[in-house]
Amino acid sequence: MTEKKRRQGQRGATPKPICPKCGEYMKRCYTRSNEENKRAYVGSSWSCSSATCDYIVKDFVELDEGENVEKVKEFAEACCDQKSLKELKAALAGEADETDMEIWNLTNDQWREALEVAIIAMENGLSVDEAIKCISFS
Numbered sequence: 547m548t549e550k551k552r553r554q555g556q557r558g559a560t561p562k563p564i565c566p567k568c569g570e571y572m573k574r575c576y577t578r579s580n581e582e583n584k585r586a587y588v589g590s591s592w593s594c595s596s597a598t599c600d601y602i603v604k605d606f607v608e609l610d611e612g613e614n615v616e617k618v619k620e621f622a623e624a625c626c627d628q629k630s631l632k633e634l635k636a637a638l639a640g641e642a643d644e645t646d647m648e649i650w651n652l653t654n655d656q657w658r659e660a661l662e663v664a665i666i667a668m669e670n671g672l673s674v675d676e677a678i679k680c681i682s683f684s
Contacts, residue, residue, distance in 0.1 A: 565594040567601045575602075604666065615678065618660045621650045623674045625664035634665050 562571045577590040594601040625634060637643065638661045642654045652660065667677035 563592055563603070565596065565599060565601050568594060568596050568599045570594055570596045570599065572601075572603070614656060617650065617652055618656050618663060619674055619678055621646070621652060621657070621660040622663040622667065622678070624650075625661060626667055626674060629664070631665065631668045634661055634668070637661060638665065 562573075564570070565572055572592040573595045574589055575591045575593050576587040578587055591602055591604045593603075629637075638658065642657045646652070647654065647657050650657075663674060663677045666672065667674050670677070
């Protein structure tokens with residue numbers, strides 16, 4: 547006797563995560579891959595499918611410990627100490643601050659990544675070390 551092919555929702559299928567805020571199923575979010583010879587889009591996070599809920603879970607990735615990560619970590623810690631969440635989100639929406647980039651010796655991308663790390667840390671009550679695992683560095 548042959549075994550039937552399982553369909554989604556049957557035993558053995560991986561269920562979608564459920565939003566802890568509102569109880570709705572979460573949907574998969576994708577981002578464009580920078581690497582050649584790979585898929586065009588890769589999964590980057592899960593977000594709540596409800597229009598009134600703003601819950602997001604970013605995928606954890608392994609990072610190479612290096613100089614770039616240390617620079618971003620130091621700047622993100624300073625941002626958490628000196629700025630509010632509202633100020634960080636407003637800064638990320640605008641242009642990169644040339645003064646900060648010059649003082650901290652950061653590129654435009656590193657400056658933005660540091661702000662993203664600081665925002666994730668503040669929104670989720672994480673340390674900068676924990677939040678830095680949520681961001682994929684280039």
